[in-house]
Every structure is written in C-alpha cells, then in structure tokens.
Amino acid sequence: xxxxxxIAEVHLTPILIxxxxxxxxxxxxxxxxxxxIVEVVTRGGVTGVGETYGDGEYLALARPLADSVMGLxxxxxxxxxxxxxxxxxxxxxxQGEQGPDPAAADVAAGGLRGVRxxxxxxxxxVSAFEVACLDxxxxxxxxxxxxxxxxxVRDRVEYSAYLFYRWAAxxxxxxxxxxxxxxxxxxxxxxIVDQARRFADAYGFRSFKLKGGVFPPDEEIAAVRALAAAxxxxxLRLDPNGAWSVETSLRVARELRDVLxxxxxxxxxxxxxxxxxxxxxxxxxxxxxxxxxxTFPEIREAFARDAVQVVLSDHHYWGGLRNTRELAAICRxxxxxxxxxxxxxxxxxxxxxxxxxATVPNLDYACDTHYPWQTEDVITRRHAFEDGCLTVPDxxxxxxxxxxxxxxxxxxxxxxxxxxxxxxxxAAAMRLADPAWTTxxxxxx
Amino acid sequence: xxxxxxIAEVHLTPILIxxxxxxxxxxxxxxxxxxxIVEVVTRGGVTGVGETYGDGEYLALARPLADSVMGLxxxxxxxxxxxxxxxxxxxxxxQGEQGPDPAAADVAAGGLRGVRxxxxxxxxxVSAFEVACLDxxxxxxxxxxxxxxxxxVRDRVEYSAYLFYRWAAxxxxxxxxxxxxxxxxxxxxxxIVDQARRFADAYGFRSFKLKGGVFPPDEEIAAVRALAAAxxxxxLRLDPNGAWSVETSLRVARELRDVLxxxxxxxxxxxxxxxxxxxxxxxxxxxxxxxxxxTFPEIREAFARDAVQVVLSDHHYWGGLRNTRELAAICRxxxxxxxxxxxxxxxxxxxxxxxxxATVPNLDYACDTHYPWQTEDVITRRHAFEDGCLTVPDxxxxxxxxxxxxxxxxxxxxxxxxxxxxxxxxAAAMRLADPAWTTxxxxxx
Numbered sequence: 001x002x003x004x005x006x007i008a009e010v011h012l013t014p015i016l017i018x019x020x021x022x023x024x025x026x027x028x029x030x031x032x033x034x035x036x037i038v039e040v041v042t043r044g045g046v047t048g049v050g051e052t053y054g055d056g057e058y059l060a061l062a063r064p065l066a067d068s069v070m071g072l073x074x075x076x077x078x079x080x081x082x083x084x085x086x087x088x089x090x091x092x093x094x095q096g097e098q099g100p101d102p103a104a105a106d107v108a109a110g111g112l113r114g115v116r117x118x119x120x121x122x123x124x125x126v127s128a129f130e131v132a133c134l135d136x137x138x139x140x141x142x143x144x145x146x147x148x149x150x151x152x153v154r155d156r157v158e159y160s161a162y163l164f165y166r167w168a169a170x171x172x173x174x175x176x177x178x179x180x181x182x183x184x185x186x187x188x189x190x191x192i193v194d195q196a197r198r199f200a201d202a203y204g205f206r207s208f209k210l211k212g213g214v215f216p217p218d219e220e221i222a223a224v225r226a227l228a229a230a231x232x233x234x235x236l237r238l239d240p241n242g243a244w245s246v247e248t249s250l251r252v253a254r255e256l257r258d259v260l261x262x263x264x265x266x267x268x269x270x271x272x273x274x275x276x277x278x279x280x281x282x283x284x285x286x287x288x289x290x291x292x293x294x295t296f297p298e299i300r301e302a303f304a305r306d307a308v309q310v311v312l313s314d315h316h317y318w319g320g321l322r323n324t325r326e327l328a329a330i331c332r333x334x335x336x337x338x339x340x341x342x343x344x345x346x347x348x349x350x351x352x353x354x355x356x357x358a359t360v361p362n363l364d365y366a367c368d369t370h371y372p373w374q375t376e377d378v379i380t381r382r383h384a385f386e387d388g389c390l391t392v393p394d395x396x397x398x399x400x401x402x403x404x405x406x407x408x409x410x411x412x413x414x415x416x417x418x419x420x421x422x423x424x425x426x427a428a429a430m431r432l433a434d435p436a437w438t439t440x441x442x443x444x445x
Numbered sequence: 446x447x448x449x450x451x452i453a454e455v456h457l458t459p460i461l462i463x464x465x466x467x468x469x470x471x472x473x474x475x476x477x478x479x480x481x482i483v484e485v486v487t488r489g490g491v492t493g494v495g496e497t498y499g500d501g502e503y504l505a506l507a508r509p510l511a512d513s514v515m516g517l518x519x520x521x522x523x524x525x526x527x528x529x530x531x532x533x534x535x536x537x538x539x540q541g542e543q544g545p546d547p548a549a550a551d552v553a554a555g556g557l558r559g560v561r562x563x564x565x566x567x568x569x570x571v572s573a574f575e576v577a578c579l580d581x582x583x584x585x586x587x588x589x590x591x592x593x594x595x596x597x598v599r600d601r602v603e604y605s606a607y608l609f610y611r612w613a614a615x616x617x618x619x620x621x622x623x624x625x626x627x628x629x630x631x632x633x634x635x636x637i638v639d640q641a642r643r644f645a646d647a648y649g650f651r652s653f654k655l656k657g658g659v660f661p662p663d664e665e666i667a668a669v670r671a672l673a674a675a676x677x678x679x680x681l682r683l684d685p686n687g688a689w690s691v692e693t694s695l696r697v698a699r700e701l702r703d704v705l706x707x708x709x710x711x712x713x714x715x716x717x718x719x720x721x722x723x724x725x726x727x728x729x730x731x732x733x734x735x736x737x738x739x740t741f742p743e744i745r746e747a748f749a750r751d752a753v754q755v756v757l758s759d760h761h762y763w764g765g766l767r768n769t770r771e772l773a774a775i776c777r778x779x780x781x782x783x784x785x786x787x788x789x790x791x792x793x794x795x796x797x798x799x800x801x802x803a804t805v806p807n808l809d810y811a812c813d814t815h816y817p818w819q820t821e822d823v824i825t826r827r828h829a830f831e832d833g834c835l836t837v838p839d840x841x842x843x844x845x846x847x848x849x850x851x852x853x854x855x856x857x858x859x860x861x862x863x864x865x866x867x868x869x870x871x872a873a874a875m876r877l878a879d880p881a882w883t884t885x886x887x888x889x890x
Binding site: 153296300 | 749
C-alpha cells in the first residue's frame with residue numbers, strides 16, 4: 001500500500017454560517033447554523049474536505065473518529081463505519097465521566113433533538129470523513145470524485161428551487177448582529193410566487209419545492225395553486241414535514257394531484273405515511289420522504305407497506321456517497337423513485353451531492369438544495385447554477401478549493417458564540433418572536 | 446481526464462478448459478468447458494483481465510461490446526451497462542441478418558439454455574469487462590482491486606469444499622482425448638466422504654457443499670449424514686439444483702435440519718421456494734438460492750414472500766464486483782444472508798471473487814468455488830488455499846498475471862474443436878453414457 005495515502009492529520013473546524021429567517025413547522029431558522037468542516041491531510045500532503053452538521057453531538061463523535069482514522073489510507077472508506085461505531089462507544093464512555101452524552105440520552109428517551117437516532121448521527125459524521133477521503137484520494141490520483149464512484153452518467157445535475165415562507169428579518173437579539181438579505185418577507189401565495197420568480201430568473205430553476213407545514217393547509221394549497229398558475233406545467237412539490245393528519249394529507253393530495261409531481265412527508269411516521277399512500281393510490285400522486293426512511297433499517301418496513309414512492313436521499317444521513325449509491329440501487333431494485341434532500345449546507349456538500357448524483361442512473365427528479373439561501377461559503381469559487389443545473393466538475397477530487405480566510409472567520413464566529421447558536425434550535429428562535437411557542441405536536445392540522 | 450486510462454485495445458479469447466465428469470441433475474460436465482478471457486489494454490499500455498462464460502451467446506455479445514468500449518476510460522465502469530444494452534441490440538440486428546440469435550430465441554421462447562435470461566447473459570458479459578477495467582485501473586494506480594472497492598474489511602476469504610458425485614472418467618468420445626484425474630468415482634456416501642477428506646487435507650476446507658439432485662433424495666440424505674458423522678459440527682450444505690418437489694424439499698429439510706447450515710435451491714422457482722420456506726419455518730433451516738434470485742428484478746418478489754433466506758451472489762450473473770456490493774447492501778438491508786455461488790471458473794474469476802468478498806461486511810458464509818476441480822489455468826501462479834481460505838491479494842489490480850502460453854494453448858483447443866464443446870451441454874455429455882437421457886423435468890423427485 002502506498003503510504004502517502006495514509007491520513008496524517010485531521011482538522012475539525014466547527015463554524016456558524018448565516019441563515020435567513022426561513023419558516024417551517026418546528027419554528028424558524030436561527031440567524032446562524034452550525035456546520036462542521038472536516039479536513040483530512042495525507043502523508044503525501046494532500047488535503048481533502050468534507051462537511052456535515054455541526055451541533056455538539058456531531059462534534060462529540062467526530063473528535064474520537066478523527067483520532068481513530070490516523071494512519072488509515074484514504075482509500076479505506078469501508079472501514080469508516082466500524083471505526084465510527086467504536087468512536088461512538090469511546091465518546092459515550094468519556095461522556096459518562098464528564099456528563100450525559102446528548103446522543104445517548106436521545107436514544108434512551110426514544111426521542112430526537114435534531115437527529116433521528118444514533119445511527120443517523122453516526123452516519124452523518126462518517127459522511128464528512130468519507131467525502132474528505134474521496135476528495136483527498138481524487139486529488140492524489142488526479143481523478144474527480146465521480147470517477148472514483150465509477151464515472152458520471154450525466155454531465156449536468158438538475159436542482160430544484162427551495163421556496164420558504166419567511167420573514168424579512170430575524171427577530172432582534174440583544175447585543176447580536178443578525179445577518180440580513182434583500183429577499184423580503186414571503187407569507188402568502190403572491191410572496192411565494194415572487195420568490196419563485198426570483199429563483200427562476202437568477203438560477204434558471206425549473207422545478208419548485210415549497211416548505212409547508214407553516215400555515216393552515218388551505219393557505220399552502222393556495223400557494224401551490226398560485227405557483228402552478230405562474231409556472232404552468234413545471235414540476236411542483238409541497239413538504240409540510242409531517243405536520244398533517246392522514247385525513248388532511250389525503251385532502252391535500254386530492255386537491256393538488258394535478259399539479260404536484262410528489263407530495264413530501266405529509267404525515268409523520270411510517271404508519272401514517274402508509275395510510276396516506278393507500279388512500280391516495282387513486283390520485284396517482286407519489287409520496288416522497290426524507291423523514292420516515294432516513295436509514296437503511298427503516299427501508300424494509302416502509303417499502304413492504306408501500307408507504308413511500310420516492311426516497312429523498314441525503315449523503316449526510318446515509319453515510320456518504322457510496323452508501324447513497326447503495327440506496328439508489330435499493331430504490332432501483334424495488335421500483336421506488338429517487339431524489340435528493342437538502343438541509344442548510346455549503347459548497348463542499350453541494351459539490352459532493354453533484355458528484356454522486358452524476359453517477360446514479362435512476363435519479364428521477366431534480367435535487368433539493370438550500371444553497372442559494374446561504375450567502376457565506378468556505379470555498380473560493382461559489383457554485384453557479386445554469387438552467388437550474390450544475391455542471392459536474394471534472395477537476396481532481398471534489399473540484400473545489402477551501403477558502404481559508406473565510407473558514408477562519410466563520411470559525412471565529414463559532415468560538416465567539418456563547419453557546420446559544422451552536423445547537424440548531426428552530427423552536428428557540430421562534431420564541432424570540434412568540435414567547436409562548438412550543439414545538440407543535442403532530443398532526444398539527 | 447487522464448487519456449492514458451482510455452481503452453486502446455480489447456482482446457477476446459475464447460478457450461476450452463478441462464473439466465472432470467461431475468454429475469448434476471441436468472447431466473454431467475463435458476470434458477471441456479468454454480470460458481471467455483477478456484483483456485483490455487489502456488493507452489498507457491496497461492492490461493487488465495476478466496473472465497466469464499464462453500458459450501456462443503456470450504461471445505456474440507462480447508464482440509460488439511468490445512468495439513463500443515474503445516476509448517472509454519477504464520474508470521467509467523458505470524457506463525458499461527448502457528453500452529452493453531446497445532451492444533445487445535447491435536448483436537441482435539446482426540444476428541437478424543445472419544441467422545437466429547440464441548439469446549433472443551431463448552427470451553422469445555421464455556426458456557433457457559445455459560442462461561436464465563437476456564439480462565443475466567448481458568450482465569455476465571459486462572462483469573468480465575468490469576473486472577478487466579478494475580484490474581487495469583488498479584495496475585495503473587498501484588492499488589489492489591479491493592481498494593478500488595473501498596478497502597478490504599478482512600484479510601482472508603473463506604471458501605467451501607464443493608463436493609460432487611462423479612465418475613472416475615468421462616465417457617469415451619471417438620477421436621477425442623479426454624482429460625483425466627486421479628480423484629476416482631464418488632457415487633455413494635463413502636465416496637463423498639473420501640472426496641471431502643481429500644478436500645479437507647489438501648486445502649483445509651472446513652465447510653462442505655454437496656451438489657445433489659443426482660440420486661434419489663434418500664441417498665443424498667445418507668451422504669450428508671455420512672459427512673456429518675465424519676466432520677462433526679462442521680458446516681454442511683446440499684444443493685439439488687431445484688430437482689425436488691415441495692413435499693420432498695420439506696422432508697429433506699426436516700431430516701437434515703440438525704446438520705445443514707442451509708439448504709440450497711431444493712425446489713425450482715420462487716413459488717415453490719416460497720412454499721418450502723413457509724413449510725420449513727419451524728426447522729430454522731435457511732434456504733439459499735442461486736437460481737430463483739439471480740438478477741435484481743427477481744429480488745423484490747422473492748424477498749417479499751420470504752422465499753429465500755440466503756442469496757448466493759455471483760459477480761458474473763450480477764454484472765461485476767460493484768453490483769455484487771450493491772446486492773450485498775440489499776441483503777443487509779432486508780435481513781437476508783449472503784454467500785457466493787460458483788460455476789466452473791479459473792483463477793481470474795477466483796481473484797475477482799476474493800477481492801469483492803474481502804470488502805463486503807455481511808459475507809455470512811464460506812464462498813463456493815469449483816476452482817480445485819480445474820487443473821488448468823490462465824494465470825502464472827495458481828491460487829493456494831490455506832485453512833480453506835485465500836489471503837486477499839494486496840498487489841496492484843487483481844494481483845495475478847496472465848500465463849500467455851497457457852492461454853494460447855487453451856484457445857488453440859477452442860479453435861480446433863469442431864463446435865460440439867463450444868457450448869456447455871451437460872445433457873449431451875450424459876447421452877454418451879445413456880443414449881436415452883433427456884434433461885429431467887422438475888420436480889424430478
């Protein structure tokens with residue numbers, strides 16, 4: 001084995017990135033969102049980068065994993081999974097001495113706090129290491145990441161405009177400068193159509209997804225109808241993040257069957273999704289999910305019950321680009337559609353998404369991305385959409401370059417934070433505007 | 446893209462390799478079996494090798510595929526599948542002018558002749574090209590094939606002894622020299638135990654598979670019982686190639702439940718396998734298959750009906766090493782066991798099997814291999830089993846070297862053949878001993 005491929009250094013850099021006041025059923029995005037940038041440096045002096053969630057529970061696992069990958073060749077990505085499991089045990093042991101481990105507490109309570117479960121947390125951390133390893137390997141070999149995945153089957157990857165109900169500005173925080181933008185508020189159908197128009201004009205997006213679950217369903221139905229009128233024949237999606245009852249889900253499915261390409265997570269959990277899926281069968285409208293099928297163990301039951309017709313993959317949740325390809329193979333085999341989910345992310349993850357999407361034959365829909373909402377980045381040259389698409393990079397590795405001054409500044413913001421924004425908490429942000437706010441129980445409507 | 450990785454030459458070399466008179470429910474192995482050796486040569490001057498079935502229908506598809514991969518980088522293995530589909534159309538068109546295409550005729554008749562269907566044929570051809578590309582890529586980069594698959598998770602791969610009822614010699618053929626060996630006949634329990642003993646002594650195999658479906662079930666039950674007595678506690682398998690009725694399958698399952706680790710393809714087809722699976726549930730004995738689940742489209746129904754508990758993967762059938770990893774991911778996700786099937790093959794395919802097996806976490810059983818029965822090879826240094834295992838090669842590519850004089854001699858045999866042995870036909874071989882022999886209808890017992 002070529003020892004120059006061995007990992008000699010790992011740098012973990014938690015950052016806070018500006019995020020607009022985007023509304024969802026849980027609350028509103030905070031002004032800054034934590035992300036973690038992972039750099040692996042090989043003995044050969046090549047640096048690869050990856051990006052994932054940056055909340056404390058991810059950092060708590062990333063640190064022991066960083067220790068345990070030292071000396072591992074960047075080719076040995078299959079071993080990251082068992083190393084992460086061992087790191088998780090190490091982290092739990094350390095937390096046992098120092099205090100409760102939030103991930104372990106989540107699992108014990110059967111609950112969630114930003115992550116579904118320990119497996120998803122672990123795989124989300126692994127994904128950043130895997131992407132960093134592939135980036136370093138590609139740079140070492142002079143091959144793009146898509147080539148390391150068997151080669152691209154398309155030259156461009158299409159993305160969808162991600163529409164949000166939003167405020168013009170974040171609620172004021174004492175002694176705190178909040179990021180601003182010029183998008184203005186969007187709180188009704190015409191606001192959403194204006195937002196969509198700007199997305200279409202600026203980036204060429206042809207398909208539109210509206211994050212719903214914010215207003216009563218009839219208002220969101222009206223917004224989708226307004227989009228359909230403004231962009232006739234173009235693909236539309238609505239995603240209330242599981243906020244609706246089965247009955248409401250079925251009503252929306254019936255009312256929007258002629259204009260939606262899919263309805264995303266109308267109800268929470270495989271049971272309700274299966275009920276909705278059975279009830280909507282006559283409408284021909286597929287149900288998509290990034291909530292009830294987010295890990296491999298959840299697939300079996302959901303597919304057996306035909307609870308979802310489209311899985312929205314996410315290389316973070318699923319443990320990297322190679323696992324994403326395996327998920328795609330499973331969907332292909334079981335006749336389930338495939339598209340791609342997005343959470344707040346930067347240009348490293350968008351590059352990773354584009355590389356893997358380029359290699360998957362059964363990518364049936366335009367991928368989601370929050371990217372246009374992020375005004376800050378840690379790469380030197382921002383990705384540029386053309387006709388709603390990104391050209392698949394053919395440069396070595398991910399084809400991006402880390403902007404070190406920008407990374408340092410965003411890390412400085414994380415260091416300076418008193419802790420309140422280091423954990424993403426959309427409900428806490430909402431309470432600044434509505435002190436009585438609590439995370440709504442589902443079904444909300 | 447590095448143009449030195451582009452394919453500049455493809456060499457297709459059909460060969461005939463010596464095969465002992467091994468019995469199965471269809472008949473007996475012919476004295477020589479056709480295989481196809483695929484070499485891809487890059488512009489950089491690196492040669493990669495692959496191996497697959499060598500019957501005429503495989504050659505008919507391999508030739509246009511060889512033309513269409515010219516100039517393709519050896520990294521672009523994802524594209525082999527669509528190129529092979531196009532090549533299949535080209536081959537069908539050409540055959541349309543020149544005569545019937547055997548594969549197309551098979552499909553039209555809904556029947557088989559050596560291959561299950563057109564997809565399996567196509568993927569079996571693709572597999573040899575994929576393995577050759579990975580071998581060439583690995584040699585170019587100085588990386589073993591397992592590293593190109595994400596890295597090995599074990600250093601040794603365990604194989605199983607493949608026991609056959611057999612004759613001491615092939616039936617005589619006029620004006621034809623048949624290969625000989627010193628194994629002698631094995632036609633009863635003591636013959637099978639002697640064969641197993643020799644396998645164990647010579648190669649260290651710890652698990653044993655008996656190819657059944659040759660004699661009435663009670664004789665084969667007695668042979669397995671004799672093996673269990675001779676090798677107490679060691680894993681045993683019995684595979685009658687679908688020759689039994691549901692009732693017979695269930696009787697054998699009950700009688701051998703305490704000594705078999707799995708029962709392989711007792712009955713033919715997903716319907717019968719599902720019936721057997723339901724009936725044997727109380728025995729705890731898993732059913733394995735390399736017959737009712739051999740392509741991705743067959744998985745869905747078989748898994749939904751719990752017709753099989755172990756899939757025997759085969760990188761030829763499934764379209765290469767990367768598809769084998771995807772099959773493994775599917776089995777992992779659906780709680781189905783995984784092991785590896787073998788047909789008559791040489792050292793190139795055994796190397797390929799070992800590399801992919803080394804990377805699959807959920808390889809639950811020792812892999813099958815015919816390799817010890819093959820006295821001829823096309824590689825310079827034969828694989829050597831130790832404790833029934835092969836050490837995973839860490840040399841670049843597959844870690845093997847083509848023996849060109851041997852290849853030329855085996856190709857000369859193919860050229861000299863009048864056509865009778867270029868198509869594997871176990872029933873035709875059996876008719877030399879029993880002129881009235883026809884392929885038995887299933888269920889045979």
